[in-house]
Each structure stands twice: as structure tokens, then as C-alpha cells.
Amino acid sequence: MHTQKLATTPRADSPRLRRNTARILASVLLLALTACGGSAEEDADGNPGSQTSATPVPDGVLTKAAAKRVVDAYEKTNNQANKIQDEGLLATVEGGQLHEQSKADYAAFDTWPKADQNAYRTAFVYEDREYLIPRQSPNTTWFAVQAKSSYGNGTRTLLFFDKVGSTYKMVMSLYTDNDDALPQIARDRHGLAEAVDPSQQIGQITPTELTAAFQDLYETGGQGEGKELASTDVTKAALKTYRTSEKSGAANGMATVKFFAEEPAHAKVYALRTASGGVLAAFPAAHTRETLLKPAYRSSHHLVPTDRQKALGVGLGQTALLTDEFQGQGLAILSQASARIAEMDLQHVDAR
Template sequence: MSRLTGRSTRLRRLTTFALGLTGALVLTACGGAVDKDTDDAPAGKTDAARQGLLTEQAAGEVVDEYERVNNRANAKRDEKLLGTVETGQVHEQSKADYKQWETWSEEDRKSYASAFRYTDREYLIPAADSGVTWFAVKARSSADQDQEEVLLVFDKAGGSYKMTMTVYADEGPLPEIAVDEQGLVTPADPSAKVGTLAPAQLGEHYEDFFETGGKEQATKTFAATGTSKDAVEVHEEGPDDDVERYATEKYFAADPAHPKVYALRLADGKTLALFPTAHTSELMLKPRYMSGFDITPTEEQSLYDAAKRDVVTDEFQGQALGVLDPKGKPRVIAAEYRLVDSR
């Protein structure tokens, strides 16, 4: 993923979400087995050592190939190639980046198309018997001027690993992931509550910050963070100055395009969740102006629907990071959205 840090608008920062693996890799289990026939094997230690879903070497090859293909596709905005190696929420955002390319500045286009690498990688690999089909990577992007940590998820789709989610840690370093004696991480059940919410419930509750400014439920449900405060600001901003007199703007929770949630146990007993989230915004003329006025879509909105209209409905698909505390309120520590449709 190449990341642009210069473009920013209402939590919808431009991020280059792009490509992944073009073919299946041969996966080798990590961790050696204890020889059951060895006389000096400790009592109770005769079972085979737990194996990882794949080795760090194999995971590294996945990420290396991801970089190579990603850089080629971004340079040409090759959506066909993109669709063969990427899926999930990150894919929805990547497609939006490609579609809106023509509206960007020359500087942003150059930055997006520039080659990059993931550095300082830490592979987060579950056990082969954990029941999950994905692994994660903690890293930094050479294209990110702020050098924020990023959490990447690669999941099995169509027989190979594809990028499914990518979220940058906006509020400092990522929390420390729990790792066992064999260097394996422990996935958490997205449907199991950790304190007041389950990881799979975070998105629907978080969107209340946009809908009501958090007044209906979110302020009571979540601990305040910079990310949640930004969402409240979006709710409170209302229409731009040039249309504020004539129109109202409201937000409504929407279904994520891809609902899968990923969760990991943290070293301090909490749970880290990567979750999808989505909402629509509705810019509507006030009734007294509907007969004589229309709203002219912006350049980005016009890519989807250029017609002037009384109501402009925008759809935003997002990805976010949350920390669930068994003894306290959950915190949302990062969220990124993309405009994916306007009608």
C-alpha cells in the first residue's frame, strides 16, 4: 500500500490500498515436532509442537509479492489486476481511489504511483489449528511521511492469500499483541463479548458518532479518543458554507460491503479488532428551496452521478481499529473512509 498523507477530508484520508498476491504460495508449517520415540522427551511433552498457519518466510514472500504487484498496478490503475489479488473492505477503498484518480492533484498522482515497501515488519501468525484462515503483519510504509505503524491482514480467498484490511495507527504505536512461547498469536472470536461489546458489534455502535454526535449511544458506549472526536466533528460540521443556508446534512449508518471482522488477543488481556464500518451522508435542500434550486455535485461526486438534484446521497465504506477492554469501555483508535458512491 502506498499512502498519501497530504490529502485529508473528514476522516476520509486518501490512502492507496492496492494489490496482493497473484498466485498461491507453497506454505510450510513452522515449529518442529517433538520426536515421540525419543527416550529423554519430558513427561507431558510428547505431543507434536503447535504449528503455525504458515512460516514467517512464507508470510514474507506474500508481502514481498504484494509490494511488487501493488506498485505495478498503482502506476497504471489496473483494476482488473487489482481484483485478482485483493478483496474485502480494502478492495472497496482501492477501487474508489482508482476511480477518483482524475480528480487528484498532480502531486497526489505522483505520490500514489511511486513505488514503496513495507519495512519493520512483524509477522503475526496464528496456529494452524486456530480455526482461522488469515495472518496479520505489523509494519511501516516507506511512502508514509509520518511513519505510522500499519496493521495488514491477509486472508485466504480463491486459494491464495489476498489483502483484506489495512489500517494505520493514528493514535500512537499499535498495542502489543500477545505471543505465545512458539511465537504464535491468538485470534479472538469476533462474536464473543469482551466487556460490553463483541468485536463484530463495534461498527454498528461506532456509527452513532456520525448519526447523532454520539448522543444516542456512542458517547456512553465508547471511551473518548481522538478518532471518536473527529467523527463527532463531522456530525457537527453540517453543510459547507456555500450551501448551509439552503440545505441540511445528515448521516446514517450503513452496512459494510464486507462484514468480516478480525480480532487478536493483546498482551495486557484486551482484544484488538479490525472491523469494517460504513455510513451514508444525505445533503438535502430545505423544502422551501426544492422548487427553485438544485445541488450541483462536486467533481468527485460527479464521477458517479453528474446530475443536479435536490438530494445528494454519498456512501462511505471504512475500516477501523478498536481495542476492547474486559473491564472498561472499548476505544476506537483509527478509522479511514472512502467515498465509494454518490447518487
């Protein structure tokens, strides 16, 4: 799936020997042990195998080679599905919030301008990949990739793949033109990234609380949980939408517009330690927007749905109320000093 931030149209990778005979024998033995345990083998599913060294290298969630195969398979299948908007085919490699957005893209595809349709059908690849593979643990089933997408003239993107059932699928995909949005990720001496428990407090907030904090910007204008968020371009845009809706409503002032926080379709949060000691978190978002005719106009007027609203489910009957659902995914940088939402991709996924 191609994505663009805040859009409702396509978004579209040595021992030394000494002369002494006894030391030579000891070093040869050490070399043999190192050769046995220095790198993980893969099982049939691409998972790291067991180590036999006295000081084993820790296993990642999967090997880099296996991660590459997962991303390659996603590219190939996604490109095939996008050509004909085959949601069932796409679902074999995609899940989570990302797939909620893709399904809506396919449903509304015929309402897009021809140029956007052609761009969406164009095959793409992820280039200059940097694999961010956490250490294997009972609670860590995912890995991430920083890359550039050939779609969008090399826009940088952060991709998250998680196991859905027994299959790795892409569950989040966040694009950015902002260099600060993708800080350097911390790695241990084995090259493994550090996954962070999303319930861990960082400063005044946990990664799991980012969803409610962001949605509060739409629902109350930031009077509740949203107070914990630093001012960024993303939060400013959300607050502008709230204030404009409160003041102007819709239908030339004949209707009110209200936002209500909703549970995301997929609630999982992904977090990585940054080289500076902070946390980079990818989190879900969701809200509904209710457009309601004021009582004085209900006997003489009705709301007219857009082509996209029709494609997403609005019936043909006249109505005084339209409810639009948005599902999203955001990227935040947390430190002891601040919680900054750097990117947000909200998609209009349902209308009723």
C-alpha cells in the same frame, strides 16, 4: 493501496548429553525425535506440514516464510497496479474493505492534484516487518503484519491478509502515528499470536459490535450503541461532524445533511490478544450521507456535485438530493474497562 486515516484522497518479520552410556543413548534418541518434529515443513501452497514429534509444535496458519512471500507479492503487484490504476490487477492481491477503498481511489484519480497522483504512483515497501501468525484452527484463515511503510516517511501500519477463495489477499490496512494504537501482541511459547473470537464479550462490547457503535456516532450523535465507546480523537471527530451537519446543513443552509448507518461491503472482523490481556480489533465501517435541499429551495435551486462525486457516479442532471457512500476500516483496543477506537480510515466510495 496507500491509505491515510479519515481521508478521501490517496492514502496513499539444544539437548545436553551426560557421561552415563544409557543416558547418552536416551539423549541421542530424544535428539533424533526433536530433529524430526521441531519445525513445520511447507506444502506446495506454503501451508505448514504435519509434525511427527511426540510433543509436536503447533502449526501456525502458515509459516513465516510463506507469509513473507504473500507480503512481497502484494508489494510488487500493488506498485504495478498503482502506476496505471489497474483495478483488475490489484484485485488479484487485494480484497475486503481495503479494496473497496482502492477502487474508489482509482475512479477518482484524475480529480486529484498532480502531486498526490505522483505520490500514489511512487513504489513503496513494508519495512521492519513483524509477522503476527495465529495458531492454525478451522475458523482462523488470516494473519497480520506490523510494519513501517516507506510511503509516508515510515508511518507504522497494521496489515491483515486473509484467504479470499484460495488466495491470500490484503483485506485491511490501517496506518497510525499513535504509538498507543498498536499495542504489543501476545505470543505463546512457540511465537504464535492468539486470534480472538470476534463475538466474545470484552467489557461491555464485542469486536463485532464496534461497527454499529461507531456508526451510531454519525447517525444519532452517540445516543445508542455509541455510548459504549470511550472518548478518543476518532470519536470526537465523528461527533463533531454530526453536530456540525445538524446545525449548519449544506449549501449555505439551504440543504439538510443526514447520516445513515449501512452494512459494510465486507463485514469480517479480525481480533488479536494483546500482551496486557486486552484485544486489538480491526473492524469495518460504512454509512451514507444524504444532502437534501429544503422544500423552499427546490423549485429554484439544485445541488452541484463536486468533481469527486461526478467521478464516483453522479449523473449530469439537476438534483435536489445527493447520496454519498463511505466505506471504512477501524482499529480498536478493548479491555474490561473500556472500548477505545484508536484509528479510523473512511473513504468516499460512491455518489448518486
